[in-house]
Amino acid sequence: xxxxxxxxxxxxxxxxxxxxxxxxxxxxxxxxxxxxxxxxxxxxxxxxxxxxxxxxxxxxxxxxxxxxxxxxxxxxxxxxxxxxxxxxxxxxxxxxxxxxxxxxxxxxxxxxxxxxxxxxxxxxxxxxxxxxxxxxxxxxxxxxxxxxxxxxxxxxxxxxxxxxxxxxxxxxxxxxxxxxxxxxxxxxxxxxxxxxxxxxxxxxxxxxxxxxxxxxxxxxxxxxxxxxxxxxxxxxxxxxxxxxxxxxxxxxxxxxxxxxxxxx
Numbered sequence: 156x157x158x159x160x161x162x163x164x165x166x167x168x169x170x171x172x173x174x175x176x177x178x179x180x181x182x183x184x185x186x187x188x189x190x191x192x193x194x195x196x197x198x199x200x201x202x203x204x205x206x207x208x209x210x211x212x213x214x215x216x217x218x219x220x221x222x223x224x225x226x227x228x229x230x231x232x233x234x235x236x237x238x239x240x241x242x243x244x245x246x247x248x249x250x251x252x253x254x255x256x257x258x259x260x261x262x263x264x265x266x267x268x269x270x271x272x273x274x275x276x277x278x279x280x281x282x283x284x285x286x287x288x289x290x291x292x293x294x295x296x297x298x299x300x301x302x303x304x305x306x307x308x309x310x311x312x313x314x315x316x317x318x319x320x321x322x323x324x325x326x327x328x329x330x331x332x333x334x335x336x337x338x339x340x341x342x343x344x345x346x347x348x349x350x351x352x353x354x355x356x357x358x359x360x361x362x363x364x365x366x367x368x369x370x371x372x373x374x375x376x377x378x379x380x381x382x383x384x385x386x387x388x389x390x391x392x393x394x395x396x397x398x399x400x401x402x403x404x405x406x407x408x409x410x411x412x413x414x415x416x417x418x419x
Contacts (some may be wrong), residue, residue, distance in 0.1 A: 160254035164188040166187065166218060166275070167245030169196040171344030172294065172337075175370030176242055182209040185240065187214045188231060205249060208346045212236065216243055220262045224274035240377070241279045242292045243272040248309035250352035251412075259306045264335050268312035275318065280323065286329040292321050292377045295336045297390050301397050305355065305413040317383070320365055336383040339372035340390035359416045362389075 163180045167173035168189035177187060181204045189204070189211060191197050197213040204211050212234070214409025216227045231238065246268045249260050272293060295317035303310030320336035329333060343363040349355055369386045376384035385391045397405055 157266040158396055159237040160186070162186045162212075162236055163242060164190065164242035164275075164279070165242040165244060166190045166271075168242075169193060169200045171244075171346065171371070172339065172342060172366045172370050173242070173244035174200060175366045176292075176374060177204055177242060179370060179374045180240070181209050181211075182416045184209060186210040186212075188214060188217055188236065188238070190214045190218075190227060190245070192217045195380050196254075211265050212316070220266050221227070221266060221270065224271040225278070228275060228278040237286075238279050238282065239288070240290045240292070241275060241283075244274055244292075244294050244375075245271070246294055247314075248346065248350040248352070250305055250350045250355060252305065253307045256308075257345055264308055265312060268309070269315055272316060274321075276323070280327065280334075283332045284327065284330045289332045290377055290380070291332070291334045293336055294373075295333065295383075297338050297340045297385060297394055299338070300394050301409055302402055303413065304406055304410035305353075307352075309328060311348070321382065333377075334379040335373070335381055336379045337376065338383060338394070339369040339373075339384065340364055340393070342369050354415045355413050356416050357412050361412075364390075 163185045165173055165177050166179045169191040177189060182186060186209050187204060189200060191195060192215060194215045197215060201211040201213050214227060214230060215221050218224055233339030247264055249256055249264055272368035277289060291317055296313040298310045299317045310316050317336050320334050340359050343365050344366050347358045353360060364387055372384050372386040385394050
């Protein structure tokens, strides 16, 4: 594949898995459209990525805001840039018991993790189908494979994303457009701080994955046109076991993993 004139659009591209994915695309000479809220972080990231000799377009957009994803797409269109690869990486969670968490914050999580992702995928997939080629990588999670006490909304959004990915992949199977679902486990990123989750046992006692490895797994699966990849052997085993375990038991197990570290 000659990537020198191709553009990949990556949301959440200034940290964590999104940043590591951006580095992989840059190394393979894809031009990039990187999206995040923080303009300073975008410019700093762009400077690093441009060292690979590629073009990098920075777009500051707050995808928590309804309508922002459509504005992002329209902005790219106004630049007359064609998106050859779409990576929906941006996503957040909120930690705590559902009845105690702030409703607006949870609705914002749904807006970012689901509505913005669906909106961008809709617009870009239609363009890709029209030209007969394209690749989409949507970040799901092994969290979407099991109920998640203390992260009920986040787990629910990721279950949606994975089911959505598999559904549209089937619909697009004869169009030249592939859709890949990346399912990481708990990863050493800024996710847990943003979710106010640093006190959870999974963070304090868990073995967090390296975002470099997760990104590599996702990138390779995307380029191979695979439907999904669970990153990490431990996570593959967990998902396989989960497929055989009743949801009620999985919920109880996950509660023990995700409860605050000072719980008895």
